[in-house]
Amino acid sequence: MAALISPPFPASFSIVRFRETSLFSTRLLPSRNLQQRCNYGWCAVKCRLLSVSLAPSSSPPTVINEPHKYFDQAIITVRSGDGGHGAILSMPGQRSNSSQGRPEKRKTRKKNSYRRDFDGSLILPMGGHGGDVVIYADEEKDSLLEFHSKSRYNAKRGGNVDTMGILTSQLHDELAAPTLRIPVPVGTVVKRKRGKLLADLAQPGDEVLVARGGQGGISLLDLPQHERKKMMALTTNVLRDDTDKVLVHGQPGEEVSLELILRVVADVGLVGLPNAGKSTLLAAITLAKPDIADYPFTTLMPNLGRLGGDPSLGAGMFSSEATLADLPGLIEGAHLGKGLGRNFLRHLRRTQLLVHVVDAATENPINDYRTVREELRMYNPEYLDRPYIVILNKIDLPEAKDRLPSLTEEILRIGSVGTPSEVKLNSEAPDQPLSSEVVIKEKKLEDYSPPLSVVGVSVLRGIRIDDMLKEIRKALRKCMDPTEVSSAFNSPSETGK
Numbered sequence: 001m002a003a004l005i006s007p008p009f010p011a012s013f014s015i016v017r018f019r020e021t022s023l024f025s026t027r028l029l030p031s032r033n034l035q036q037r038c039n040y041g042w043c044a045v046k047c048r049l050l051s052v053s054l055a056p057s058s059s060p061p062t063v064i065n066e067p068h069k070y071f072d073q074a075i076i077t078v079r080s081g082d083g084g085h086g087a088i089l090s091m092p093g094q095r096s097n098s099s100q101g102r103p104e105k106r107k108t109r110k111k112n113s114y115r116r117d118f119d120g121s122l123i124l125p126m127g128g129h130g131g132d133v134v135i136y137a138d139e140e141k142d143s144l145l146e147f148h149s150k151s152r153y154n155a156k157r158g159g160n161v162d163t164m165g166i167l168t169s170q171l172h173d174e175l176a177a178p179t180l181r182i183p184v185p186v187g188t189v190v191k192r193k194r195g196k197l198l199a200d201l202a203q204p205g206d207e208v209l210v211a212r213g214g215q216g217g218i219s220l221l222d223l224p225q226h227e228r229k230k231m232m233a234l235t236t237n238v239l240r241d242d243t244d245k246v247l248v249h250g251q252p253g254e255e256v257s258l259e260l261i262l263r264v265v266a267d268v269g270l271v272g273l274p275n276a277g278k279s280t281l282l283a284a285i286t287l288a289k290p291d292i293a294d295y296p297f298t299t300l301m302p303n304l305g306r307l308g309g310d311p312s313l314g315a316g317m318f319s320s321e322a323t324l325a326d327l328p329g330l331i332e333g334a335h336l337g338k339g340l341g342r343n344f345l346r347h348l349r350r351t352q353l354l355v356h357v358v359d360a361a362t363e364n365p366i367n368d369y370r371t372v373r374e375e376l377r378m379y380n381p382e383y384l385d386r387p388y389i390v391i392l393n394k395i396d397l398p399e400a401k402d403r404l405p406s407l408t409e410e411i412l413r414i415g416s417v418g419t420p421s422e423v424k425l426n427s428e429a430p431d432q433p434l435s436s437e438v439v440i441k442e443k444k445l446e447d448y449s450p451p452l453s454v455v456g457v458s459v460l461r462g463i464r465i466d467d468m469l470k471e472i473r474k475a476l477r478k479c480m481d482p483t484e485v486s487s488a489f490n491s492p493s494e495t496g497k
């Protein structure tokens, strides 16, 4: 953040007014929750910066790639409430300690006004339980950004027992503080900071108790020595010496630092280089309204869309309904943290099916496709074992349409063989003699299975969208039946021709 507001910042910054007009490009920040995001101090600064730098011009604005880095992780500190204090009470009819020296309004109380348990023992009031802290998955939330502006959460303390000093039937257990419930997006993993995993809140409504409120202190009866023996038969809460007073204090709540990590929950992950058309695809087949623009990195955080079931398949097949995630463009080196890449690769973890979106009108679409596959492999080779289909997009453009058959053929050719090649790797240095070599098997792109299908479409012009949908649904059904996937890998369909 410091970098944003230091040297490049114009001196006139303080008098530049923040305008929420077209100058403020919703393309830089996703439109959903835009207002919410701009409520944060740091975001307001960014908005101002944008309004300065986005003077009307045809060139795309410089991307300030700060917020995306944090939408899916946050560190917060929570503290549960302390327990309320109990009190040292006097028996009715006795002068309370607290009222000593003051004129006492003595009320006559009946002996049977004590609250008693079923066995006749006295029930003395307790300090209220401190508020617990619970984190729960809420469908309304879609990012962890808000935790960067507020990272501390304290539950309330339990109520104290009234210290009037006289036990009456009106005294009851003091109120427990309410549980502090913190909503997070579905798919959030909750961990202790640099510690163990506490919960994976993968379903709406999942919750985890992260800090337990302190227990309330107990109350004790303060009695003259000669009455103690008799009363101890009725209740153990009789003050015997000064050390007993410790029990009267409520227990402190606990404070914990937590790491929240969001892993998007989606069945299908859309991957591809920036500008390939992933957001346009998502908007074409779901009700999602992602930000679309003709410059890279429009998408700064995953957009989710719900793909409805296919009614034409009948009730039994209606389960082909799925959630799609448009993941921001990968670039070469993304696995090393270049571009926006690495932050988003983890969001593929929960997906069942990958949809590679390739801009078929670029100079070298096959190279683009290989770049993305390679990045996935470098980040996590397991991603390449996942079923996938390839969408060759922008076939409305002549340069894409003409080479569609050859591109389809080439993509299917990558990965049709399937035997891992043996690679000799030197464990110390490349020019060391063979004696120190270890032979390991490393899979190359060609060694992984080919796509389940390759489809040529234009998501912008709506060309062959139905074919693409059919393939996505078919692949999803196969994902649910793993035996079908392996057989399907051997006979991919070529709907691109």
Ligand SMILES: Nc1nc2c(ncn2[C@@H]2O[C@H](COP(=O)(O)OP(=O)(O)OP(=O)(O)O)[C@@H](O)[C@H]2O)c(=O)[nH]1
Pocket (backbone or CB within 6 Å): 272, 273, 274, 275, 276, 277, 278, 279, 280, 281, 291, 292, 293, 294, 295, 296, 297, 298, 299, 300, 327, 328, 329, 330, 393, 394, 395, 396, 397, 457, 458, 459, 460, 461
């Ligand atoms: N001609 C043509 N243009 C398309 C098609 N699909 C998308 N585009 C354009 O390609 C540009 C990029 O589209 P996006 O959907 O934002 O691309 P993206 O892959 O989501 O980009 P990132 O957000 O950077 O990852 C936009 O200008 C779209 O209008 C298509 O089928 N044909």
